[in-house]
Amino acid sequence: MKAQEKKFPRKSPPERSARMVESIYGCKWSLTVYQLLACGINRPGEMVRQVEGLSTKVLNECLRRNMEFGILERVAYDESPPRVEYRVTPFGGKFVRVLDELEKLQQELERGDAPPG
Template identity: 40%
Template sequence: MNRPTPDPYLAQCPSRKLIDVIGNKWVLLVFPLLYKGPKRSSELLREIEGISQKMLTQTLRLLEENGLVERRDYHEVPPRVDYRLTELGKSLGVLIAEVDDWVVDNFYATRGE
């Protein structure tokens, strides 16, 4: 298939929608946790202080719609569902985990401390 190369510097380039997804604050917090392995929604809620159930659900759906996260339903009673990165998500997860580590390592330097 001969597709044009995305150019995110062009205002009308659809790749900007993907940049919006991966640049989202909640995505940047969810991704490093899922990069470590599958998590249930309740685990993510406990680990990410300040995120609401509604925002977490919206974030996970957005990631699922973009092929970055897979929702796995085990069809059990009581219900058991977890979320995990897809292969595509894992390739991005490597980068986001590095950014997360950079923030932790350099937080004080960015504040001039």
């Protein structure tokens, strides 16, 4: 008897995107930064002033990580004094929507709306 031909390859998790999600959720400030940007607060100094407990050092690490993933971009203006702003990239917009869906899923789990399992 001839062995049945396999029709589906083994499915692997999305390695890079899963690592991104894990890294962003591991950074307790990234979601806050996205919230600030959504509210039009895009300058680092203003971000630090608006969020209790957020230091410039930690914010810079968070912003750098998000830029490395391509979620945020840095815009430097040729002015005196220098001005820097951050904004969500088109890819970052997609990524933030995925995080929003994960948050909705978490809320369903907390309310007990999700099926048991």
